Amino acid sequence: MEYEVIVGLETHAELATITKLFCGCSTKFGVEPNTQVCPVCLGMPGVLPVMNKKAFEYALKAAIALNCRIDEFTNFDRKSYYYPDLPKNYQISQNYYNLGVDGYMDISVNGTIRRIRIHNVHLEEEAGKLIHPEEISADYSLVDFNRAGVPLLEIVSYPDMRNVDEVESYMQTLRKILLYAEISDCKMQEGSLRFEASISLRKKGSDKLGNRVEIKNLNSMKSVLKAIEYEAKRQSEVLDRGGTVDRETRLWDEVSEKSARMRSKEEAQDYRYFPEPDLLPVLINEKWLSAIKASIPELPRERKQRFMEVFKLSDYDAGVITEEKVLADFFDECVKILDRPKAICNWIINDLLREVKDKKLDINNLPIKAKQLAVLVEIIEKGTISSTIAKEVFSEMIQTGKGPQTIIEEKKLVQISDEGLIEAVITKVISSNPDAIEDYKKGKKNALTFLVGQVMKETKGKANPKIVNEILAKKVGI
Amino acid sequence: MKIGKKDIEYIANLSRIELSEHEKEMFVHQLSDILSYIGKISELNTENVTPMAYTIKASNVFKEDIPEPSISLEDVQLNAPDIKGVFFKVPKVIE
Incomplete structure (x- = not known):
């Protein structure tokens, strides 16, 4: 059976602010673990977050650059889940009133322009980093909260991509926009730009979408493309056998180049989004918006x-x-x-x-x-x-x-253009290479090239080639 | 809305708390009572009323992007149940 591959991407980009989203801790990468944290980003009881204006404006910039509709009202919501890298047990994110919606990005694929729709652009906070000890037998994991609370932009596309070429172009184009607009440094190796793909198949000619599978743990653009190819093949094999694709989340393993299902218990999500009572809403007026628009390079x-x-x-x-x-x-x-x-x-x-x-x-x-x-x-x-x-x-x-x-x-490399000097060298070269002159007279044109080469060698390449050619031509009587 | 034992178990699981059979039974009744009390609100006509999430009329409160000192590693780890070196130590997370 022939299938069409349907791909949507979720992109996370850490914003280029120097402090975190809700506190004054530095966002500097690669420092000693747990040294850029404070009661706010550690989620201590009673602390209050205050929004970083620059982070909000970077997110606005991204929404504008991605042609989103920006409503006057936006606010933040709590997304509850338990994971050791999330100190508050909820992530401050956006769900009901995303700051940018219904945008698009034009990408170029083999010379043609494709328009990929953007579902929404929103601002949220980064989680901490989990470190798993090398020994398999270890019964613990370690946590570094330096990244916790770093401003994170999420960009959700519609499932508008149909092959890996389009996905690659989407990722490259988006990366370039974020870099040019100076929104994020987009260093994938440092995790400041990450992608998650959702993939489903559809029978050629049908308009019914198959179940969607999300792939996480994609650490490079290459992994994204490989994981999509792997997943498309896996799903088509399931369908060809007459089976159905489960709606699930799978983790990509870079080493084996395979994906595996996440344990279903971890997958059972109920985020219970509700408006974040610790933050006030943000109202965006025309004046502010045009100032941000004007700041986009x-x-x-x-x-x-x-x-x-x-x-x-x-x-x-x-x-x-x-x-x-x-x-x-x-x-x-x-x-x-x-x-x-x-x-x-x-x-x-x-x-x-x-x-x-x-x-x-x-x-x-x-x-x-x-x-x-x-x-x-x-x-x-x-x-x-x-x-x-x-x-x-x-x-x-x-x-x-x-x-x-x-x-x-x-290095005394100035070109020699002094005709007297060059002529002296040419005279010397001609007298020490009588054979070449003979050859030239017999009609071997490249004998002249040989002589030019000798002059260049004598002058360590510094003789002006135009003048060398002129004088040489005169000397051999052309 | 009728609350059953299944709902209580589901909520307990989401909250990562363990409940005894006796507690589950107790919460089935308590939560049902709370919900039917709150349910009174749904008798009101809220058509064309936007949900209100904020009770004060203020907005756009920001801080500037200026670094402030973080706290010392010693203080950071003071409240941690378990640490290892500079890290927080947690039960193994498998993926």
């Missing part, structure tokens, strides 16, 4: 469009440069200093990105400054150094962090 699609229109970059080049916000920012900074967009773009794509990839550098920490690259391109255009030497200078820049001028001076 250029988003990835607009940026790509601008690079193509203003700087005449190709679709491909603009796509590569805007893939990472840091690169797009770097490019903008470079062209502001030197109006040579095409040359700068080539250096970024061909050389900078290669260095980043080869040396496994962090893209967020580029090894050179925009000013340095702009100066390098300017020096090449002026003819001070040849493009071959420029590559050498560039890799030296990456290694030492020095500016191009310093390197050129230190």
Whole structure:
């Protein structure tokens, strides 16, 4: 039987605030466990939460960027469940009046645009982190509450995706929007961006959806895609056998690349949502909303469009440069200093990105400054150094962090354009290679290339190739 | 609304509390009484009345995103039933 795969995604993104959602504790990642906690985020009796304005505004930004409807009234609800990573035994979240609803995000899949609807965008608090001892026999788990209370944005899509290509594009596009709008740092390895997928199958041609299965514990985009493929196959096998797919939650195991059903007891959820009495509602007026709207920087699609229109970059080049916000920012900074967009773009794509990839550098920490690259391109255009030497200078820049001028001076790499000097070298090269001249006269054109090479070797690559060619041509009598 | 023993057991499970048979029986009656008393409200016509969750007319209370000191690890662990090193120790969580 042929089935259509129906996928919806739930995304959690930790917001880029420096303090938690309801207290003044720091959100810094990777510090000693249980050192960024206080009575509020530990859920001590009698404490009161106070909403972090910046976190709320980041969530608003996301709702706007995802084209949501934002109602004037929004509030917070308690979601009750018992789990050791949740100190209060309830999570402050939103259920009845989400701050953003009915939005959409356009994604590009193999050159076509697909619109994926967003069910809602809401704000909630992060849970703590559970650590399971390595020894299987250990009868305990450990808890670190440093993440508890960190502001968390949840974005729920409609089940509008039909294959893994769409899912991948959705995840990438969403990540880029959150990064460009400076809402979250989106570091999946640190857990600040996470996805959960719900998957169901539907017989081709039918409009009846099968039971939905939720997959959790997906630690990378790759895991999400693998888990979806695995689950689609599993469900189609169940259906082909004449069985029914149970509505359940499954956990993905990255090592075995399989999912397994969560124990049904843990699955039996009754969250008993009710309005959080410790927090007042939030009213959003037009003035506030337009101020937030105005604070949203250029988003990835607009940026790509601008690079193509203003700087005449190709679709491909603009796509590569805007893939990472840091690169797009770097490019903008470079062209502001030197109006040579095409040359700068080539250096970024061909050389900078290669260095980043080869040396496994962090893209967020580029090894050179925009000013340095702009100066390098300017020096090449002026003819001070040849493009071959420029590559050498560039890799030296990456290694030492020095500016191009310093390197050129230190290594005496300035291009030789003095015709007298070049002619002297050419005379020397010709006299020591009489065979090459003979070959050339016999019609071997590449003998000339050989001579140019010898001149370059003599001058350590510094001779201006254009002048070398001119003088050489004259000498051999073309 | 009629409350049965099953409901009491369900609620007890959600709240992670253990009840004796005697207590279950007792709560069946008590909760039924409470619910029928509260049930009086449903005699009122609440059509076109939005549910009220807040009794004071205030909104938009915020704090700024400015860090404040956390408390010492010693104080953090003071009320913990069990600890191990810098962590809280809890019964094994299996997934």
